Amino acid sequence: MSRSGEFDWISQYLAPLAGPNSFALTDDAALLEVPKNQNIVVTQDAIAEGVHFLTDDRLDWVARKALRVNISDIVAKGGRPYAYSMALGVPDQWRDTDMQLFCQGLAEDQRIYDMTLTGGDTYRSPGGLTIAITMFGGVSNNRYKSRHGASAGDILIVSGCIGEAALGLQVATGALKCAEADQRQLLQAYHLPDPPLALAECVAKHATASMDISDGLMGDCRKLCTASSVAAVVDRNAIPLSAPAKRIIEQDEALWKAVLAGGDDYQVLATVAPADVDAFISLACEHDLVATQIGFIDGTESGAVALDIDGVRVSIDAYSYSHF
Amino acid sequence: MSRSGEFDWISQYLAPLAGPNSFALTDDAALLEVPKNQNIVVTQDAIAEGVHFLTDDRLDWVARKALRVNISDIVAKGGRPYAYSMALGVPDQWRDTDMQLFCQGLAEDQRIYDMTLTGGDTYRSPGGLTIAITMFGGVSNNRYKSRHGASAGDILIVSGCIGEAALGLQVATGALKCAEADQRQLLQAYHLPDPPLALAECVAKHATASMDISDGLMGDCRKLCTASSVAAVVDRNAIPLSAPAKRIIEQDEALWKAVLAGGDDYQVLATVAPADVDAFISLACEHDLVATQIGFIDGTESGAVALDIDGVRVSIDAYSYSHF
Numbered sequence: 001m002s003r004s005g006e007f008d009w010i011s012q013y014l015a016p017l018a019g020p021n022s023f024a025l026t027d028d029a030a031l032l033e034v035p036k037n038q039n040i041v042v043t044q045d046a047i048a049e050g051v052h053f054l055t056d057d058r059l060d061w062v063a064r065k066a067l068r069v070n071i072s073d074i075v076a077k078g079g080r081p082y083a084y085s086m087a088l089g090v091p092d093q094w095r096d097t098d099m100q101l102f103c104q105g106l107a108e109d110q111r112i113y114d115m116t117l118t119g120g121d122t123y124r125s126p127g128g129l130t131i132a133i134t135m136f137g138g139v140s141n142n143r144y145k146s147r148h149g150a151s152a153g154d155i156l157i158v159s160g161c162i163g164e165a166a167l168g169l170q171v172a173t174g175a176l177k178c179a180e181a182d183q184r185q186l187l188q189a190y191h192l193p194d195p196p197l198a199l200a201e202c203v204a205k206h207a208t209a210s211m212d213i214s215d216g217l218m219g220d221c222r223k224l225c226t227a228s229s230v231a232a233v234v235d236r237n238a239i240p241l242s243a244p245a246k247r248i249i250e251q252d253e254a255l256w257k258a259v260l261a262g263g264d265d266y267q268v269l270a271t272v273a274p275a276d277v278d279a280f281i282s283l284a285c286e287h288d289l290v291a292t293q294i295g296f297i298d299g300t301e302s303g304a305v306a307l308d309i310d311g312v313r314v315s316i317d318a319y320s321y322s323h324f
Numbered sequence: 325m326s327r328s329g330e331f332d333w334i335s336q337y338l339a340p341l342a343g344p345n346s347f348a349l350t351d352d353a354a355l356l357e358v359p360k361n362q363n364i365v366v367t368q369d370a371i372a373e374g375v376h377f378l379t380d381d382r383l384d385w386v387a388r389k390a391l392r393v394n395i396s397d398i399v400a401k402g403g404r405p406y407a408y409s410m411a412l413g414v415p416d417q418w419r420d421t422d423m424q425l426f427c428q429g430l431a432e433d434q435r436i437y438d439m440t441l442t443g444g445d446t447y448r449s450p451g452g453l454t455i456a457i458t459m460f461g462g463v464s465n466n467r468y469k470s471r472h473g474a475s476a477g478d479i480l481i482v483s484g485c486i487g488e489a490a491l492g493l494q495v496a497t498g499a500l501k502c503a504e505a506d507q508r509q510l511l512q513a514y515h516l517p518d519p520p521l522a523l524a525e526c527v528a529k530h531a532t533a534s535m536d537i538s539d540g541l542m543g544d545c546r547k548l549c550t551a552s553s554v555a556a557v558v559d560r561n562a563i564p565l566s567a568p569a570k571r572i573i574e575q576d577e578a579l580w581k582a583v584l585a586g587g588d589d590y591q592v593l594a595t596v597a598p599a600d601v602d603a604f605i606s607l608a609c610e611h612d613l614v615a616t617q618i619g620f621i622d623g624t625e626s627g628a629v630a631l632d633i634d635g636v637r638v639s640i641d642a643y644s645y646s647h648f
Contacts, residue, residue: 026551027470028397028535029367032460034358043353044444044458046411051448073352087370087411087456120368124375127451132411134368134458136356146351211352227350 003095006122013103019083019116030118035082035138043073043135049091049128053191054172059098060105061191062129067109069214070135072195072266076212078145078204079137080197085118087132089125113197143204147227150209150271152299156232157280157291159196159268161242162217164189166262167255176255182244189242193266198287206280207270216261218305220269226303228271234295235308236260260307271297327419330446337427343407343440354442359406359462367397367459373415373452377515378496383422384429385515386453391433393538394459396519396590400536402469402528403461404521409442411456413449437521467528471551474533474595476623480556481604481615483520483592485566486541488513490586491579500579506568513566517590522611530604531594540585542629544593550627552595558619559632560584584631595621 004012015024021031034040047066049055067084074081086106090099110116118136168190170176171183178186195212203210209228213220218234225232239259241249249255272280277293284291295308306313328336339348345355358364371390373379391408398405410430414423434440442460492514494500495507502510519536527534533552537544542558549556563583565573573579596604601617608615619632630637 023470023472023551026547027401027472029365029401029403029461031468032364032366034364040356040358041353042356042409042442044409044411044456046413046445046447046456048413048447048449048451050450077351077353079353085366085368085458087368087458089370089372089454118366121370121456123370123372125372125451125454126374127372127449127454130413130449130451130454132368132370132445132456134409134411137353144355146347148347148351223350227347 009099009122013099014117017103017106017110017117019118022118025119032118032136033083037141038138039141039144041074041077041079041137041139041144043070044132045069045073046130046132048130057191059102060108063102063105064109064192066131066133067106068193068195069266070133071113071197072193072212072214074135074137075195075197075200076203076210076268077139078143078200078207078210079139080200081113081115081135081137083116083118084133084135086120088120088122089130090122091129092124092126140204145203145207145210147209147211147224150224150228150230150297152230152297154208154271154273154297155277155293156234156295156297157270157272158213158240158294159199159284159289159291161240161245162213162265162267163245163259163262164242165193165264166258167245167248169264170258178244178248182247185242185244190264193264195266196268196289199268199284199289202280202283202291203268203270205283206272206276208273210268210270213265213267213269214263216263217265217269218260218307222303222305224269225305229301230297231300231302231304232295232297233306233308233313237310238292238294240290240292333423333446337423338441341427341430341434341441343442346442349443356442356460357407361465362462363465363468365398365401365403365461365463365468367394368456369393369397370454370456372454381515383426384432387426387429388433388516390455390457391430392517392519393590394457395437395521396517396536396538398459398461399519399521399524400527400534400592401463402467402524402531402534403463404524405437405439405459405461407440407442408457408459410444412444412446413454414446415453416448416450464528469527469531469534471533471535471548474548474552474554474621476554476621478532478595478597478621479601479617480558480619480621481594481596481601482537482564482618483523483608483613483615485564485569486537486589486591487569487583487586488566489517489588490582491569491572493586493588494582502568502572506571509566509568514588517588519590520592520613523592523608523613526604526607526615527592527594529607530596530600532597534592534594537589537591537593538587540587541589541593542584542631546627546629548593549629553625554621555624555626555628556619556621557630557632557637561634562616562618564614564616
């Protein structure tokens, strides 16, 4: 099996992914397009072998995960991704076929999300595959939604289902066994997050604050509350679960912990004024996305998040998954 | 010695480096400023322990090198850096004092180059310290200079002195010994590149093509020639050498190879129409920078670079250093 040099890899596999102002990746830099009448949202997340993904994970899925964890941040701010830069740390054992498969994954998601590559860097990474993506999105002027705008009375809304990826990681490591079809679905959620692209419009139009859920619902909710100087109550019964997750939790209540704190959801947690909740949910529905009310903001300036379990409020020591 | 958690490190050491639209790094993303009447130049270079720097290098200098290799790219395009995003892969053995020293280096160069941090990511990197910087610069509208604009008759110009960093690496690894003061100067050039910030104006105003010299003068010159479909002749006697480099080469002619192909110069290689050469060099001089004519472009569409040694043209097999 062969391994070409850095510049061959760039010209053969990466250059076809480049955007119009990137000189087919033959220049030191690129010009970054500025979307008309929009602000530029920028974010950067890195994923590393053995830390954020497993060594034998499919390389095209690893590539797509690297993009999607960043897309998730852009969407949660109310933006649409349009370009990205990539620093790719390549393990010594990679061959041309590995690079090819990895770039197929990038190409697939570039099509799905309508993005191009601006440029970046490839370098030797003897410690294992590392992908640092810097992603650029456009958000309508003054519609960027930070974590800082929640206020008392706002309703807490999440997109999609929560907890599948955390349960999927337990399936991947062998810690959790369940029916084969359920395993497949959970594994897919872990390997290939599905950030709700079209929800960006709902966030931009109707949210008071918003963030993506990457380190666990409860811990991330606490971060939003801290940033906004408010508190929140989350109704556990309202948290949207997929059918496999529901079945697993019915068998083992202890797995609620994975759902509440496991992370890797890459869904949106938004706060919405009561008058706008219906509009938010309807607009999501028009885009075939599910948005669910899971609680509310109260006015205490504590950053605390309480969990309501069957009518009993439990003050949880909010914890979240850390890759650190 | 203590090691705080990821979020403590962010709030204590990184947040003070953040720009005005970055929410003190408490948000998922940031808004990227668009400089008035300018295009945005974006570049991304990563450096990794054991590949681009040595394990016991000073951490504040490593931080500054990570920034400067990117500043070099922006300057070579005719731009001024103003912001950057950073993905920081932290080794398990790092303690608070390491993080503090690293961030001191970032702060120092933010002051020198007038830049702020937009955001980024910190993550565990058991394989060693890795820093991926995405840097943003402003370039006057339509003044971005790629590698593609050189044409027959243009003069080749380099900034600063060439070869010091490559000789400095040999000092650092013990392969080269020389007078102590010379060693110090060469080591400094290797550890702390000094991209010629003010040269951006000369490039934007007067260059036909431009790039930074990072992989070796001859190899990088060939890249520029290939991109522009031209050839070049470089006069070895004209290549600007510092006093230590000159002394070392006089003692060992074989070290020309390090100067010509060693890389890590982070100076600018530009092509300039003959009529504009004086203006380019004078403007550089006004900014206390040295710019030197080292050759010219000929019209052959071969991408070839010939080296003129004392009047004899040697067709060299252009080689360059690869970190890959």
